[in-house]
Amino acid sequence: MPSPELPSRPLSDDPPPQNSRLLAVVLWLILVGGLAALPMVWPADGVERSTLAQFFGRFHPLVLHFPIALLAIVPLMELAGLFxxxxxxxxxxxxxxxxxAISTVAASVLGWLLAWAGGYAGDLVNQHMWFGCTLSLVSLLAVLLRRVWTNRGWWSVGVFYLPTLLAALGLMTWTAHQGGQLTHGEKFLEEHMPAPVRDWLGLPAPAPKKKPVAAAASHATPSVSGTAVESGGTAPAELSFFHDRIMPALDRTCVSCHNPNKIKGGLRMDTYAELMKGGESGAAVVPGNLEESELYRRITLPHDDEEFMPSGGKKPLSEEETRLIEQWIKAGASETAPLSAFGLKATPPAPVVVVKPTAPDHRSHAAVIHAWEKAWGLRLVPVSQVPTDGLILRTASAPSRCTNEALAGLAALADLVVDAELARTRVTDAGMPALAACHSLRRIDLTQTAVTSKGVKALEGLKSLEQLNLTGTGVDEAGLSVFRSRSDLRIYAAHTAASAP
Ligand code: HEC
Structure with a gap:
């Protein structure tokens, strides 16, 4: 009874396989119970345990790639069978x-070992463990159901096996994502996500990047573009030395390993209270006593010392930061002692830079824009995805269509146009007043047009103008003289009377 399509039961059918089946079920139940027990009985509680367990646990990141690849390929292999x-x-x-399935179980057990022994803790780790164990069970179930399918025939496949396999794939994707969040940070995938995808997923806009306070203090010059506005800020008297000077340094250098999700050495440093609780070997900070403060000892060891912090070759605290920590501990390691108690002034609050929109939002003018484009066979193209970045008047595909009348037709859209590409068009001096009405204009290109000094003078009032290209026009010195005082304006006037020697 050869079955070339699907190899099924063991070759000899004679001894009723009751016993072995029972054994399999018992083994299976033990495995299921054991896997479920791991995260339940021994959750990741932030306590570091046996180094041998940690050693094996660290193979988790290696082993976990097997189930990902193996499980992902199974549906493809099943599909291949259709041909x-x-x-x-x-x-x-x-x-x-x-x-x-076996590698999933191995990855789960190693992962649990890593979390339980390696000082991990927190919701994300424990959830990840639960998902990993569930994934193992579901993949084992899929193995079982596939056997049923091959033994009993097609009717069971759609009902049991396929949904289970798909569930395993879904679980695997989610578990892998959680693992990624644990190693790379929870926002790893989100960080550079294109805005449309982010919107579609309903994710909030990314928070603006925070500057480390210590760094901001040394070069607090606001960016030049736009208007700088003083923010309200906290009253300087209330800023504490700890929160202004110590915490930002710890945040950057230490908290990645000493936080609720990863409590290395039993020490959390994400809040003042946790820091003062200390770690496995007792207090990390003893107010007023540098010698007794484990934290200070760790950061002042030689950098190649095994106990030096931050460990793992991470960028150490700067000398200045170390000195501040020394000062802070000596003075009693208070959370609230103000900066002034240390003879320091508050870091001025980072100025809020309000960038003025370049032009009004063009989206509400879509109908007018479209009508103008149709009437003249020319284009008004948004500068960027930001709807207040303005429009480019584009004529390159048919410069001859752009006339003074086309410019006059822009009246209703005048403040939306920031860039007028008018090279080789038919515009003349008579069209310049219409162009001058577009007072958001940053760039104008009049290369090889009939425009002369007379027309150019009309553009004098364009205060935002940054670039004016008059190459090959009839402009002379007199025309350019009106822009003499504009150091921010770049004028190109090659091949004109003005450029003649
Ligand atoms: C790369 C991870 C990592 C970073 C970053 C890190 N630590 Fe640690 N830290 C550990 C580990 C692992 C231990 C436990 C092993 C040991 O005691 O050396 C530990 C233990 C400690 C302990 C001893 C806790 C106790 O009670 O036993 C202190 C204090 C400490 N770290 C301070 C710091 C400070 C301060 C920083 C930042 C300057 C820092 N750590 C950055 C991994 C890190």
Whole structure:
């Protein structure tokens, strides 16, 4: 009874396999119970344990790639079986699935070992463990159901096996994502996500990057573009030395390993209270006593000392930061002692830079823009995805269509146009007043047009103008003289009377 399509039961059917089946079920139940027990009985509680357990646990990041690849390939192998030539591929799917399930169990056990022994803690770690164990169970179930399918025939496949396999894939994706969040930070995927995808997923806009306070203090010059506005800020008297000078340094250098999700050495440094609680070896900070303060000892050891902090070759605290910590501990390690108690002034609050929109939002003028484009066969193109960045008047595809009348037709859209590409068009001096009405204009290109000094003078009032290209026009010195005082304006006047020697 050769069945070339799907290899099924063991070759000899004679001894009723009751006993071995029972054994399999018992083994399976033990495995299921054991896996579920791991995160339940021994959750990741932030306490570091046996180094040997940690050693093995650290193979988790290596092993976890096997189930990802193996499970992902199973549905492809099953699909291949739909085609004549893919039959043999599908007959191996059961083997790959079994390997995948076994490696899932291995990755789960190692992952649990890493979390339990490695001082991890927190909701994300524990959830990740639960998902990992559930994934193992679901993949084992898929192995079982596939056997049922191959033994009992097609009717069971759609009902049991396929949904289970898909569930395993879904669980795997989510578990892997959580693992990624644990190693790279929770916002890793989100950080550079394009805005449309972010909107579609309903994620909030990214928070603006915070400057480390210590760094901001040394070069607090606001960016030049736009208007700088003083923000309200906290009353300087209330700023504490700890929060203004110590915490930002710890945040940058230490908190990545000493936080609620990863409590290395049993020490959390994400809040003042946790820091003062200390770690496994007792107090990290003893107010007023540098010698007794483990934290100070750790940061002042030689950098190659095993106990030096931050460990793992991370960028150490600067000398200045170390000195501040010394000062702070000596003075009693208070959370609230103000900066003035240390003879320091508050870091001025970072100025809020209000960038003025370049032009009004063009979206509400869509109908007018479209009508103008149609009437003249020219284009008004947004500068960027920011709707207040203005429009570019684009004529390159048909410069001859752009006339003084087309410019006059822009009246209703005048303040939206920031860039007028008028090179080789038919505009003349008579069209310049219409152009001058577009007072958001930053750039105008009049290369090889009939424009002369007379027309150019009309553009004098364009205060935002940054670039004016008059190459090959009839402009002379007199025309340029009106812009003499504008140091921010770049004028190109090659091949004109003004450029003649
Ligand atoms: C790369 C991870 C990592 C970083 C970053 C790190 N630590 Fe640690 N820290 C550890 C580990 C692991 C231990 C436990 C092993 C040990 O005691 O050396 C520890 C232990 C400690 C302890 C001893 C806790 C106790 O009670 O035993 C102190 C104090 C400490 N760190 C301070 C710091 C300070 C201060 C920084 C920042 C300057 C820092 N750590 C940055 C990994 C890190």
């Amino acid at each position: 004549e030539r893919g039959r043999s591929i599908r007959s191996a799917a059961g083997f790959v699935l079994t390997l995948g």
